Amino acid sequence: MLNFKPMFLKNMNSINKIISYKHKLLFISLLTITLIFGSGCEKFLEQYPQDSLTEQQFFRTKEDANAAIISVYDQLQDCVDKFLVWGEVRADLTIPVTRKNDYTWPYELTYQTDLWASRWGDVYQVISGANIVILRVPPITQLDNRLTKSESDVILAEAHFLRALAYFYLVRTFGDVPLVLEAPSTDQINFNIPKSTAAVILSQIESDLNIAEASLPVQYDSNLKTRGRATKGAVNSLKADVFLWQGKYEQAAAETKKVIDNKALYELVIGANWFDIFSVKNTREGIFEIQFDALQRETNSLSNVAGAFLVNSSFSKLFEDSANPDKVRGLDATYNTATNGKIFWKPVGLSTADLRRAAGDANFIVYRLADVMLMRAEALSHLDDDAAKAEAVNLLNIVRTRANLPAYDINTISTDSNTLVDLILNERAMELSMEGKRWFDLVRIGKNGRPEVLIDKIVTSRLVSERALTRARVADPRSWYLPFHRDELAANPSLVQNPYYR
């Protein structure tokens, strides 16, 4: 472009000279050739966008490195609807208000091929964002000496943690899934990745988490970052969950211990303030909470998802119909009454009274201390060790007594592993319902040797008329995993549909 105007003017001036020139033909030809092959052509064709950064312009400074990892958390925010749907609605605590909308379809045991819940693009965007960070951030330390190696390692560790978390949701929901570790920054990479087995995915998760644990801090300079960004505590909680999923109980117990022992950072809120966990957010109980703030225009639709379901009456009975009703976690906390039944209140309410959030900005709590305590209790229950079982009952009692419920007496209850796990499962339902945990709890117990627990809970939660069909379907463990979306199968010829849906 540089030569654009001068070239034209030169051209006009030249013509006047040429008129008197003898070798007109030669001159004009030369001029034309100069114009055609002249300088500036290559530069003329180089144009770059002004409203976004090119890859060459980005990944140069410390700020760029930080902006890159922030965007992965941003993408994680977009996943929370699915995390909740995947982890909750196929279980026994909910019944749908209307049967056929995007959220409630997974509740049906027959699926559409274009189910909203089987779109996993949001979650893979977290993975691709993490892959980009892992590839592009380390070289920045060479370009900008303000970014130290240890700061870069923290960012990388966060990326590994987020990637592991995303894969853990995928592997629990779909079973075998494509393992994508390459950053999608050009069209030269192969997008058609076949699925890897769940075992391969899980071992990738474990190795990512080991990298993450090595570099992540225990806490950051602000409470919001400590609860909202990846920390050692978050990694240990996720690791515990991953081990528990695989039936590696001793390792799970070891990871949970690291979290529970950090009493300076993590402690249960008192029973009277139990609802603060959800309304105030980022309490001392929170280990990793996906942050939302309406003032920053960061909102979610968790309340819409939750609003598509009512509380299954068999579940609300747990709080109400015993000798000692649960007044801490039950009515006006976990749920509230509405005209059409009991609605879930955790993602909706600002207080235990009927005060709602103006905007959908409840945090999505991935891990909190009560959850980790119950995970530890579950891990310990499986160990053939009386001391461990005693600690398991003790942990269970800590959670129960916070809710003003009577403690179990280790001397009067059976310490058979299954009995203990059933008690813990019951406690997890009351403590963690509508936090995206229940379905994964049932599948975990089901796949680790006791499918009848899952089958019974699911069947008895359905209408009598549906039970026979439900039992027939849910008895097949392959049905516990969702189908791949038809668009994904069409776009990826290497992907084979999950066996139950073929």
Next chain:
Amino acid sequence: MLNQTSMFYKLFISIVLVFVVQLTVQGQTPGVVTIKGKVTEPDGSVIPGVTIVELNENNRQINAVMSDNDGNYSIKVSSNKNQLRFSYIGFETKTEIIAGRTVINISLKISNANQLDAIVISGKKEDEVQLGFGSTSKRDLIGAVTSIKADVLAGQPATSIDQMLQGRAAGVQIVNGSGDPGSGVDIRIRGAGSISAGNSPLYVIDGVPIISTPYEDTPNFDPNNSNFSSTAQSNPIADLNPNDIEQIDILKDANATAIYGARAANGVIIITTKRGKLGTTNIGFNTQLGLQESPRGIPVLDGPSYKVLRLEAEQNRNNINPNNSDLRPLVDDPTLANYQYFQNNTSWLSLIQQTGFSQNYNLSVNGGGETMRYSFSTSYTDRKGAFVNTGNERFTGRFNLDYRVSDKLRFGSNVSFARSKVNNYANYGYGSPYFNSLLRSPALPLYDVDVDGNILNSYAALPGFHAEMDNPVAQALLVTNDAFSTNLKPNVYAELDIIKGLKFRSNASLDFVGEKGFLFLPPEATGELFTHRNFNRLDTREFERMQLIVDNLLSYTKSLKNKSRLSFLLGNTFNKFNSGELRVFSNGTASDKLQVLNAAATIRQLKSLRQTETILSVFAKADFILNDKYGFNVIIRRDGSSKFGPGNQYANFPSAGAYWRISSEPFLKNAKFISDLKLRASWGQNGNSGIPNYAYISTYSSGDNYGGENGVSLRSPGLTNLRWETNETVNLGLDVSLFKNKLNISNEWYIRTTKDLLYRYTIPSSSGLETSDRSTSNPTVLGNLGNIQNKGFELDISYDAIRPKKAGGFRWNLAFNVGVNQNKVTSLPGGTITTSSGTYRNFVSQVKEGDPLGTYYGFVFKGVYSTDQSAAAKDKDGKVIYELDGITPKLMRINSETGDVYKGGDAIFEDFNHDGIINEQDRVKIGNANPDFFGGFSNSFDYKDFGVRFFIQFQYGNDIINGMRYELESMQFTLNAATSVLNRWRKQGDITNMPRALRNDGRNNVASTRWIEDGSYARLKYLTISYRLPKSILQTIKLRDVSMFLTGTNLITFTDYTGADPEIGLGSTPSFIGVDRGLTPQSRSYTLGINVKF
């Protein structure tokens, strides 16, 4: 603003007219000798356009005129001693001494000296065809080109040139987008060859390619407001004044367009504007006044029968709860709070219809002498549409100048300016006011009513029930939706003859298109409350596009012996294209009277954008004509574009062609009835780069925040393989002229193949790439995959059925053209593409290998079940299938074996696999939106001063999704319905084709043949009667020419299509055409025109 302009304009016109009349009167100075005469060929046939120059003793030119259409001339000479020189290209020049004569008739012989010049051979200047960077005579043409002269289009009251071309050229499909004034036109030359890179032709005006497509608008960039669309848009082509046009050439095959290389994959339309001619000044004034009828509506139910329908729809979904809020307004229940709202019978459509009125004034002045020629024109057009508050205003000006510095050097310039305004309907909420007026409940009132039933002073816009549609009258009258465009095209050239035959030409041009948009939504029209984002919403947007082009051209022509000729062309082009936009969306202005941004409570969104595209091209062309019998050409163009990355930036586009004039062979010498017989063959390639700028660059964008910190994420990956879409055409042509050119037939056969198709192909979402709408679609990546083929045949016939023996005798000319085009996706790696932008209700665009673009899939509708029992599954032989008990018939189900059963009154869909379930497996190909053939047929009759012309345009064999019928017969929502639903199934045993009313259940409304209709039509597009004042009267009133015409447009349409207008715009998704979305249909109009020449 434009209203003021128009006032000034009218004032200006009147002053000029007064001036002109005075000038003409004063021009009659006595004492000068007037010489008259007639110029003929030796055989007596007249020669129009001969230049007659008065020369003095020193051979200097004193005065000049041209012979008129009848060969007559009249020139005022200052002295008897002077000479008159008669010259016309291709004829021998004659010089006569006046010597006291007052009548000099002259006969000119065809020049032998210059017979090698092609133009000489063809004899008539009007046979000249404009190709890129030069012209040729029709006789020497190798590629496929259709030329249309302005006089063919005279009396056709089109306001834009693309409309003028409709039906005139075989193989060129031109469809009006809608009947609204100023709306766009879709043009496909030889079918659609691209899915994503655009199918619009390149427009070239006086040698300069222009910006011709509307600004690529993204009306829904506000992510929280997906239901709002359709802002007014201006169309740059509509800003050209049709009166300025001398000739239009449509270049169709790759040989003709190769010189435009990468910009010409979809054909080129070359427009030549009028230039000054040697001789005295011509002043012309013309005016057109037109009336447009209201478009045909679709009869809809009145209030009471609407309520009956709605009640039935509720009952059919088992809603019989009398307290249900959906039911209460339908039953006569005066205790209902808003009872009086639901007791009306409003005919919405008639409230927004009007008779359209258009006026157009055009003034032109042209002329010049040997050294300088000029042409000036200005026009003003104002059209008011057939619906209230729709219209289009336009002001244009053009100045063309040619200046001869010396025998060797010429300069020239063309400057044109246009300012226009389009006001149109906004699609707020559910649809445009036209759409809403058909669908809104007739039981609702126009004006608000108070509790006592008194009519209030404001429009009724009800929240809650019945509120799916906004009050269309309020919407039409109160919503402002305007677009203003400014169009400026200055262009200068210099041309130098270096030696005989060798010419250098340099051209610099600028094309500026600015557009401003303005939208205001007052709450009275939308019914929104003050907390809503659309309460007093004000959107303004400014777009600006500018194109700079510099061309350099070196050409050489050498005439050889024996009617042979050789020519070369070498050139280059620099092209720089800048665009920018600024948009502001705001809401909550303090009052609906304060329509300015500074009164807005909230600026919802601010967006600005700047882009640059550059193209660098070199081209060369060689032509060789041997003995006027064989012609050959070779063209090569090399283009570089900023849109592609390293390694793919440049591409070469070659072409070669040849013709053989069989009629010049000795064996046909004796076949006297053959005037000309010519066989043409060509091959060539073009490119298409119609993709967004910077697409190949991996980009990152901000806006991803978390925990109060800002993040930046990958927006699009680097596309290292992205390259040009290549378009290859093989063309075979046969031109036949018989009986002294009385009958001219031109045939073309072609195969046009698009390779390396540019489109956004779907990739797995496991890639983790960003998608436009992540909850509903997979990510896409732009790439080159697949081929599309268009092959076809074109026939153009022109027949002078009756040629007058002498001037003023009876003349009858017929012209007929037809184009057949078959489109097919010949290869599509990756299988079926479904385009999310291409959907209409349950219909989805699907592109499949082997199908044409524009194929519909769906179920086959076979009527309506008369009873619940008749909805039984049947086997191949038509026998009822029973359940396991052997007694109960197995009922047809929806979607799955546990799905709902079909009942009496439901649609019967063909169950192809006889499994008793209507699902995906029963979807078949049910329609094709491409016509089998299309074309036009025109007739002109002239006798003395009278003329009659008519023009019929036709299209055959295309399918249309009748979307308006879908809306008006689906009976699924709370909307009004067409009167055809009175025939619906109502009780067991009813035998009908119209399913039952069923609220919120779309089982009968799935994509099926129920909505597909044959879109074939023939339309009497124009009928014109013209009258020219006889010479005798003209002489008395001292005017050169006065003619007038009366034209009827869209007078009669023959079609089986039941919708309002079978002419359906092609839209922006080439794979999903022929969808009647209820845009304003075209209607009959009548135009009276008067042309005066001074």
